[in-house]
Amino acid sequence: MKRERIRKVLLILLLLIFIGSAAILAGYIKQYMDARARNDQAQAFVHMQTEPQADEPEQTEADVPAAPPVPPEVDFASLQKINSDICAWLWMPGTQITYPILHGSNNERYLDTAFNGEHSVSGSIFMDARNNGDFSDENTIIYGHNMKDHSMFGTLKKYRDQAFADGHRLVYIITPEKTLVYRVFAVYDTQAVDQCYTRSFDGAQARTAEIERAARRSNITPEVEPAQVERYITLSTCTVSDANRLVLQAYFLEEQE
Numbered sequence: 001m002k003r004e005r006i007r008k009v010l011l012i013l014l015l016l017i018f019i020g021s022a023a024i025l026a027g028y029i030k031q032y033m034d035a036r037a038r039n040d041q042a043q044a045f046v047h048m049q050t051e052p053q054a055d056e057p058e059q060t061e062a063d064v065p066a067a068p069p070v071p072p073e074v075d076f077a078s079l080q081k082i083n084s085d086i087c088a089w090l091w092m093p094g095t096q097i098t099y100p101i102l103h104g105s106n107n108e109r110y111l112d113t114a115f116n117g118e119h120s121v122s123g124s125i126f127m128d129a130r131n132n133g134d135f136s137d138e139n140t141i142i143y144g145h146n147m148k149d150h151s152m153f154g155t156l157k158k159y160r161d162q163a164f165a166d167g168h169r170l171v172y173i174i175t176p177e178k179t180l181v182y183r184v185f186a187v188y189d190t191q192a193v194d195q196c197y198t199r200s201f202d203g204a205q206a207r208t209a210e211i212e213r214a215a216r217r218s219n220i221t222p223e224v225e226p227a228q229v230e231r232y233i234t235l236s237t238c239t240v241s242d243a244n245r246l247v248l249q250a251y252f253l254e255e256q257e
Contacts, residue, residue: 038114038115038116038118038120038122039099039114039122039151041115041116042079042099042100042115042116043098045074045075045078045079046072046073046074046075046089046098047072047073047074047075048072049070049071049072049073069093069170069172071091071172071174071179071256072089072091072098072174074089074174076089076175076176079100079115080176082115082116082117083102083115083116083117085102085103085104085110086100086101086102086103086115087101087102087103087127087133087134087175088100088101088127088135088173088174088175089101089173089174089175090125090142090171090172090173091171091172091173091174092168092170092171092172093168093170093172094167094168095155095158095168096150096151096154096155097153097155097156099115099124099125099144099152100115100124100125101125101126101127101142101173102115102124102125102126102127103126103127103129103131103133104126104129105129106129107126107128107129107143109126110123110124110126111123111145122145122147122151122152123144123145123152124144125142125143125144125152125153126142126143126144127140127141127142127143128140128141128142128143128197128199130199131199134175135173135175135180135231135233136231137199137200137231138199138200138201138207138230138231138232139197139198139199139200139210139231139232139233139234140199140231140232140233140234141197141199141233141234141236142233142234142235142236143235143236143237144156144235144236144237145237145238146237146238146239146246152237153235153236153237154237156187156235156237156246156248157239157246159184159187159219159220159248160187160219160220160246161220162219162220162221165184165187165220166220166221168184169183169184169223169250170182170183170184170253171183171184171233171235171250173233178255178256178257179255179256179257180252180255180256181252181253181254181255181256182232182233182250182251182252182253183223183224183250183251183253184220184248184249184250185211185214185215185218185222185223185224185229185232185249185250185251186214186215186217186218186220186222186224186247186248186249187218187219187220187246187247187248187249188214188217188218188219188246188247189239189245189246189247190217190245190246190247191244191245192244192245194245195210195213196210196214196234196247196249197234197236198210204227204230207229207230208226208227208229211224211226211229211232211251212226214249224251229251229252230252231251231252232249232250232251232252233249233250233252234247234248234249235247235248235249235250
């Protein structure tokens with residue numbers, strides 16, 4: 001009789017654990033679905049000039065491209081009515097990365113807040129609050145979560161692969177006034193506190209030294225002339241490695257009206 005009672009108690013405990021685990025999993029899935037729905041809402045304000053294919057290789061410098069990528073048209077007027085902190089749109093051709101960039105008053109707000117101000121587990125892609133909002137700093141830092149469903153900056157890890165990086169070197173930042181084009185030159189793991197997060201330098205020599213340092217750390221071939229780089233962007237996300245941060249850096253290439 002005693003063994004039977006123990007067996008029933010154990011069964012009840014296992015059932016409660018199962019129900020609790022299922023509820024936690026359901027909540028986790030719902031958070032991701034809600035975050036994806038909010039990201040889809042943002043896409044409604046963007047018109048792609050060409051239909052992008054995720055992970056489609058872009059032409060390398062050794063090839064003659066049929067036509068350069070055409071940046072999307074972004075309805076900033078409507079987006080900024082929703083949230084005036086939206087300062088630009090980030091687009092990396094051939095990847096899943098196409099999101100608004102937020103620029104808040106601190107670096108905590110958009111860790112768990114979507115572009116429309118609602119709570120979101122995926123947060124937003126956001127610029128370092130200490131940067132100028134017009135991308136004029138020598139190094140503009142942009143943060144995003146490494147989501148398990150590969151949303152936000154969840155696909156940046158692919159740039160550790162040389163072949164993938166070579167096919168996806170271009171980064172576009174569309175602002176209400178212009179389009180800024182960058183070219184990826186370095187991808188590497190680092191710590192949350194590192195000099196790669198330096199936003200301005202004491203002269204061109206210090207900036208060049210930092211570009212050279214990034215090139216040496218890079219997992220991919222840099223393809224950069226450090227002394228010619230006047231400004232660049234650093235995309236930063238978290239990792240599960242001991243380094244705990246992955247950064248991708250791209251130098252300013254040209255400006256398009």
